[in-house]
Each structure stands twice: as structure tokens, then as C-alpha cells.
Amino acid sequence: MSNDIDYRSVTCQASPNIALIKYWGKRNEELILPDNDSLSITLDLNDMHSYTTVSTSSSMICDTFYFDDIQQTKLSERMKKVLQEVRRRAKDNKIKFVEIRSHNSFPASSGLASSASAYASLAIALTNLFQLDNPQSTAAYLARIGSGSAIRSIYGGFVRWSSENECLSSCIYPAEHWSELRIIILIFNSSKKPVSSTDAMQRTRETSTLFQARLSTINDKINKLIEAIKIKDFNTFAKITMMDSSQFHAVCMDTYPPVIYLNDQSKHLIDLVHVYNQMDGNQIIKVAYTFDAGPNPFCFIRQEHVDEFLSLLKYFYPTMNDDVHKHVSNVNEKFSSINLPIMSNVLERIVLTKIGTGPKIIS
Incomplete structure (x- = not known):
């Protein structure tokens, strides 16, 4: 001072x-x-x-x-x-x-x-x-x-x-x-990403043949997503969010040289989410993912499904670090029916959070 x-x-x-x-x-x-x-x-x-x-x-x-x-x-x-x-x-x-x-x-x-x-x-x-x-x-x-x-x-x-x-x-x-919407963030890799967003965006604009096609779909997706948020239609919200994430990373891959942000753990999580959503045999989507310009997924889920999904994460991403799965006590053995490999010690941290009300002046 x-x-x-x-x-x-x-x-x-x-x-x-x-x-x-x-x-x-x-x-x-x-x-x-x-x-x-x-x-x-x-x-x-x-x-x-x-x-x-x-x-x-x-x-x-x-x-x-x-x-x-x-x-x-x-x-x-x-x-x-x-x-x-x-x-x-x-x-x-x-x-x-x-x-x-x-x-x-x-x-x-x-x-x-x-x-x-x-x-x-x-x-x-x-x-x-x-x-x-x-x-x-x-x-x-x-x-x-x-x-x-x-x-x-x-x-x-x-x-x-x-x-x-x-x-x-x-x-x-x-x-x-x-208010019942929750966000679960999985940090697989906290290292600095190899290509900055600024450089990658410029490269995409200059070389991607899919870039303009993506732009032509944006406003329609946003309007549909806003309507889903308005009526709290999680299925539509989840589907649009996951599809835009995939399209975004497809555009990055279509860039020359390609920009690859997702890693093996990212792809595993994508597969895991889709299998988990289909486990009960109904049409209800429990969890959705999105990836920004990095390998770490942001998962959207309603409060009622949080405990089960955290248990799923503990089953497939076991770790020696007890703090990672601190929100979970028991693991449901029904997950053993999922035909995906268990990936040990790949998860650095889990953040369980919710929608925020915005910035705050402290002093």
C-alpha cells in the first residue's frame, strides 16, 4: 500500500x-x-x-x-x-x-x-x-x-x-x-496449449474451406438455443451445444496446418458421455459437453444427475490424488457394463460449479 x-x-x-x-x-x-x-x-x-x-x-x-x-x-x-x-x-x-x-x-x-x-x-x-x-x-x-x-x-x-x-x-x-443447471469441468491438461487462439483463428480464416459453411449456420443455432434456454429444454440445449463444439473442432482440423486441441482423454470423454446418455434406453439426455480451444471438457448437467455423473467419472478416471474425486463417496458398479477403457491418473482436477451472476468490485 x-x-x-x-x-x-x-x-x-x-x-x-x-x-x-x-x-x-x-x-x-x-x-x-x-x-x-x-x-x-x-x-x-x-x-x-x-x-x-x-x-x-x-x-x-x-x-x-x-x-x-x-x-x-x-x-x-x-x-x-x-x-x-x-x-x-x-x-x-x-x-x-x-x-x-x-x-x-x-x-x-x-x-x-x-x-x-x-x-x-x-x-x-x-x-x-x-x-x-x-x-x-x-x-x-x-x-x-x-x-x-x-x-x-x-x-x-x-x-x-x-x-x-x-x-x-x-x-x-x-x-x-x-438455477438447477450445473457445470462440471474436467481438467485433463493444465499446460499451455500449443497454438494460441489468436494464431489459430487467423490460420482458420486463411485456410479452412469449412469456415464459411460454419458461419452460415450460427445465427439459426443461436436462436434455437435461446428458445431452448427460455423453456429449459435440456435435450435441445445439450444437442445444439455438443454439435457446435464438434463443428468448431472440425473447422480447427480443417485448418492448414491443422489445429488440434483435443487429446485422447478428450475423445474418451466424448464417447463416455454419449454411452452414458444412452444407458437407460430412453431419450433423456443427462449431460452435454463442450470444448473450447483446449483439451478440457465443460459438462452441463442438471442438479438431479450430478452425483451419478461424478460417480461415473470416478469409475473411468481413477487417480491417486484423493482431492480430484472429493465430491464422490461411492462408485456405482453398473458402469462396468460400459465398454470403454478405464484411464487412470489422467485427471488433474474436477471443478463443480454453476452459472454465475457476474463480476464484482471487491474494493
């Missing part, structure tokens, strides 16, 4: 969002204007979040950035761009520099949307610190030019990011609308 008389500080907490219909491709790289609309769920702050403190005073001689209390040697170009825009909009021209301290409660750069929560928390903190005009739309703009999908983490609940006009995001339904 500084003793400077003009020292000011704001801390914001924001959570990642998980795209049900993916954003993939930018028609404007500089302003991060998306090629298509996207639809997402913002996660609960208590389970996954970025925590960012931004401070300023006249005694600071340069911008500094600390991640997990380690000073970074330089600011990224996107962070510089965000700060440049803040200075352009700020009314207080005397204070020129900031100190940014940020950390995540979950792994970064591994397909878990860490950049979305990081830039959302940064954007909101900066907007409040410098008391910028039109705070919500300003924070959304700053978040977007930092990391496109961060614009969706400005809100809680179900969020749509438009590709039209000013490309703003909006809350379609609040978290309370579908």
Missing part, C-alpha cells in the same frame, strides 16, 4: 465464461470484431475467477504488471492497447501510470477461458478507477480489445455477443433463470 496522497486502487473479481456457440474468427484484428455472434454461460465467481487490482499515483514512473506476484518483464501489446484507450478516455491527465496485479484461481492458457476473466476484471477495474463515462459499455469495449471473449464476462448468466454494429454483449437470461 502506497503512502502517496493521490494513491488510488480498485480491485475487481470476474469469472470466465464458457461458449455454447463458439466465437471463432475476427473480421477486424485490431478492434477484435468477431465474424459471428456467440452465446455463453458465465461461471460462478466462487469456483473460478480472475482477481485484479489496479492502482495509480503520481509517483509511478511506468506501467507495471504482476501476475501471481511475479513482475512481468513487459506488458503485452493488447494490455498496452487497453491502457492507451483508458488514457484517451480519462479526464484526469495528471496520473499517467498504473500498477496491475492479477491472479487466477485456475490454470491459464489451457483452454479454460482465463483471458476472458482476466481482461474483464482488468477492464472493470480500470473503468472504475478512472471513473470513465458510460461504465458498462466502456468496460465491455476495453475487455473486447484485450481479449474478444472477455466482453461476455462483463455480464452474468447467459450472454450473447453480437457481431453487428458496435459488437456489444448483453445478458439474455440471468443466472437465476436456470
Whole structure:
């Protein structure tokens, strides 16, 4: 804490969002204007979040950035761009520099949307610190030019990011609308992914023959998904979400050279979900998956099926780490009828969470 008389500080907490219909491709790289609309769920702050403190005073001689209390040697170009825009909009021209301290409660750069929560928390903190005009739309703009999908983490609940006009995001339904929906995140690999989303998107736009075909289906899928969310039709919700995930990764594979985010564990989970959904011989889908640009699945499930699905995960992904399956006591032996291999010690962590209500100013 500084003793400077003009020292000011704001801390914001924001959570990642998980795209049900993916954003993939930018028609404007500089302003991060998306090629298509996207639809997402913002996660609960208590389970996954970025925590960012931004401070300023006249005694600071340069911008500094600390991640997990380690000073970074330089600011990224996107962070510089965000700060440049803040200075352009700020009314207080005397204070020129900031100190940014940020950390995540979950792994970064591994397909878990860490950049979305990081830039959302940064954007909101900066907007409040410098008391910028039109705070919500300003924070959304700053978040977007930092990391496109961060614009969706400005809100809680179900969020749509438009590709039209000013490309703003909006809350379609609040978290309370579908309060029994749960999200189970399986972290198979927390390592940094081999190809960044930014590089992969550009490569896709330049080389994929399936890319334009995917764009032509997006709005129809979003409209159908919004209707399913409205009436809480989980079967339709699940089917559209899983099919868009598969289509997104097919486009990545169609890129040259191909971008491959899914690993053997990802593919195993896909097979496991479909077999599990068919076990009871009825038409009720119990669980749905989606994968962002990484190998780690996000599974959507209603509260009534959570315990059984967690038991299934413990059966097929046993591990020596007792913390991984801490939510499970017993394993149902009926899963032995599933003809898939058991994969031991491949699961690093399970996060059980729900839909979040959005960012929060801490101080």
C-alpha cells in the first residue's frame, strides 16, 4: 500500500465464461470484431475467477504488471492497447501510470477461458478507477480489445455477443433463470496449449474451406438455443451445444496446418458421455459437453444427475490424488457394463460449479 496522497486502487473479481456457440474468427484484428455472434454461460465467481487490482499515483514512473506476484518483464501489446484507450478516455491527465496485479484461481492458457476473466476484471477495474463515462459499455469495449471473449464476462448468466454494429454483449437470461443447471469441468491438461487462439483463428480464416459453411449456420443455432434456454429444454440445449463444439473442432482440423486441441482423454470423454446418455434406453439426455480451444471438457448437467455423473467419472478416471474425486463417496458398479477403457491418473482436477451472476468490485 502506497503512502502517496493521490494513491488510488480498485480491485475487481470476474469469472470466465464458457461458449455454447463458439466465437471463432475476427473480421477486424485490431478492434477484435468477431465474424459471428456467440452465446455463453458465465461461471460462478466462487469456483473460478480472475482477481485484479489496479492502482495509480503520481509517483509511478511506468506501467507495471504482476501476475501471481511475479513482475512481468513487459506488458503485452493488447494490455498496452487497453491502457492507451483508458488514457484517451480519462479526464484526469495528471496520473499517467498504473500498477496491475492479477491472479487466477485456475490454470491459464489451457483452454479454460482465463483471458476472458482476466481482461474483464482488468477492464472493470480500470473503468472504475478512472471513473470513465458510460461504465458498462466502456468496460465491455476495453475487455473486447484485450481479449474478444472477455466482453461476455462483463455480464452474468447467459450472454450473447453480437457481431453487428458496435459488437456489444448483453445478458439474455440471468443466472437465476436456470438455477438447477450445473457445470462440471474436467481438467485433463493444465499446460499451455500449443497454438494460441489468436494464431489459430487467423490460420482458420486463411485456410479452412469449412469456415464459411460454419458461419452460415450460427445465427439459426443461436436462436434455437435461446428458445431452448427460455423453456429449459435440456435435450435441445445439450444437442445444439455438443454439435457446435464438434463443428468448431472440425473447422480447427480443417485448418492448414491443422489445429488440434483435443487429446485422447478428450475423445474418451466424448464417447463416455454419449454411452452414458444412452444407458437407460430412453431419450433423456443427462449431460452435454463442450470444448473450447483446449483439451478440457465443460459438462452441463442438471442438479438431479450430478452425483451419478461424478460417480461415473470416478469409475473411468481413477487417480491417486484423493482431492480430484472429493465430491464422490461411492462408485456405482453398473458402469462396468460400459465398454470403454478405464484411464487412470489422467485427471488433474474436477471443478463443480454453476452459472454465475457476474463480476464484482471487491474494493
